[in-house]
Amino acid sequence: MxxxxxxxxxxxxxxxxxxxxxxxxxxxxxxxxxxxxxxxxxxxxxxxxxxxxxxxxxxxxxxxxxxxxxxxxxxxxxxxxxxxxxxxxxxxxxxxxxxxxxxxxxxxxxxxxTVLFAPEDLSLIKADPDGRRRFLDELLVLLSPKLASVRADYERVVRQRNALLKSAGTQRRSGTSLDLRTLDVWDDKAAAAGAQLIAARVQLVNALRPHLAHAYEQVSAGQSEARMFYRASVARAMAGQDGPGGARTSGFEDTDVEALTQADVVEARLLEAMAHLRGKEIERGVSLVGPHRDDLELFLDELPAKGYASHGESWSLALGLRLASYELLKADDDWHESSExxxxxxxxxxxxxxxxxxxxxxxxxxxxxxxxxxxxxxxxxxxxxxxxxxxxxxxxxxxx
Known part of the structure; x- marks a missing residue:
């Protein structure tokens, strides 16, 4: 192409x-x-x-x-x-x-x-999770365009759900009785769309992992090993860690990564986590679990790249992410020999x-x-x- x-x-x-x-x-x-x-x-x-x-x-x-x-x-x-x-x-x-x-x-x-690498890509290593989530989602849409509608639906549902949570919080603080049946409906919608997105992201990370390791080795001359993991907020929520901290694999063990690739399993876990967190969500007025709270963790050897990687290492890792994307798109069987x-x-x-x-x-x-x-x-x-x-x-x- x-x-x-x-x-x-x-x-x-x-x-x-x-x-x-x-x-x-x-x-x-x-x-x-x-x-x-x-x-x-x-x-x-x-x-x-x-x-x-x-x-x-x-x-x-x-x-x-x-x-x-x-x-x-x-x-x-x-x-x-x-x-x-x-x-x-x-x-x-x-x-x-x-x-x-x-x-x-x-x-x-x-x-x-297209695969575009620019100086702004340093934020994939150094900045907040939002950019890393966007990196995954944009690559997903290139690989499977139908996921664009799933992503848009999820974002729309979360906005509506957050509005209902804020309204419920206002009612609770004023002493008004709460009718949460409408919120139950939006829980179902958020879990269904969110599970599809999480499962697709985890499958993508699994596919990218060897390409990233190879690309980083080529760019950096093998100074260290680049590693990546998908950190799901649903796992932290079920472990009682709904904030930004907590263990990466709580709720889903490294040996059971396959569970995160199954949308029906993730959907059930999301619904369970939403029920578990409902009180906190109403209090804060925001959705505390779902793909909008997840992260892509990047490591060089055993150390997290964010906060530990040097400027040169960060550049090489960001380049590695884009080159890995390029190789994955190039190898996409659906596009056969003209997938480049x-x-x-x-x-x-x-x-x-x-x-x-x-x-x-x-x-x-x-x-x-x-x-x-x-x-x-x-x-x-x-x-x-x-x-x-x-x-x-x-x-x-x-x-x-």
Whole structure:
């Protein structure tokens, strides 16, 4: 798979853009602030419906414009497809596939597969669990687009359930009698959707684990072993540890990881945990158990990466996560021989030392399509020489 054409209208700094690509290496070169990242961000957004830079879509629409449009032509097995996404400020996004409108924008999910690595990915190692959960969910949607609706349904259910919990807490504090039958209904909905998401995440972590170990070894020259575990809040809740602390595997032992991959088993555990925590949830007005409270734990040897990994180790581990994602997508049987995603490196090489830079360059050089952004051409390793596009003042000009 590769992107052959990209057109932007009122996306970020671009009023209008038309740009063609070829398979292989393409470097987007230009000083900081000229629009390089905006270009690759548009492809990443079309792939995952999420920006690696901001959480709100409104920032993606050019100032003063009512909407932004991303259009790209994707080539797979010598057949091309046109993908279009319209981002409308304050309204639902609209999507087209080969010029035919789709019922929902998320129906475009999975048509373009990208793996994007950027400096912001250090937060996967150093920051709070939210980014790690998003990493897993975005990769899940690329592997199984139907999970986009499961994820959206769960988020909607949790918002509604939290509203009911807050209302119940207000009633309890005022001495009003509580009717919790409606909350029971939302418990069922949250457990059903949450169990699907947890089971899919655990299966994903199990599949990623060997790829992460191999990728980290390649980037870091085997300085230590990268390990990953899924930490389920339902396990901590059943052990009486509903806060951020507690044992990683309480309720589910390492030897019984298979239980977390079975949605029906997880659903029953979630319902049990919700009943166990109902008093605390009403008191706090929030849902205390479910995939929105889970974490992806990352280790180097026996030490947690967060708080212990050096800056260089954190970079290597973040790179390892993205390279592991790339290898997993590439090996996806459902896409057969053309499953290779587009690999995007946004301003990465300038942040790496010479050893890690060379190792990364040699790892990605054989990829079907690699898009690289760099402030200066010298930041792009020689082994990755290929097509070059100069970007200046949100104007992209192909120079070779």
């Amino acid at each position: 590769y992107v052959s054409d990209l057109a932007l209208t009122d996306f970020r700094s671009y009023a209008e853009l038309l740009l063609s690509f070829e398979p292989g290496i393409t470097a987007l070169v230009g000083p900081n602030g000229q629009g390089k990242t905006n270009l690759v961000e548009s492809l990443g957004y079309l792939s995952t419906f999420s920006s690696h830079r901001v959480s709100a879509d409104a920032a993606l629409v050019r100032a003063g414009a009512p909407r932004a449009i991303i259009q790209t032509k994707v080539v797979r097995e010598n057949r091309s497809a046109l993908l279009e996404l319209e981002l409308v400020s304050g309204k639902a996004n609209r999507a087209r596939f080969n010029r035919a409108p789709l019922p929902r924008a998320r129906d475009l999910a999975g048509r373009l597969r 995603p587009v690999l995007i490196l946004d301003d990465v090489f300038a942040e790496l030392d010479v050893r890690r830079r060379d190792r990364l360059a040699r790892l990605i050089a054989p990829a079907e399509q690699v898009l690289i952004t760099a402030a200066v051409a010298e930041d792009v390793p020689e082994v990755l020489e290929g097509a070059r596009v100069d970007v200046m003042g949100s104007v992209a000009t192909r120079v070779r």
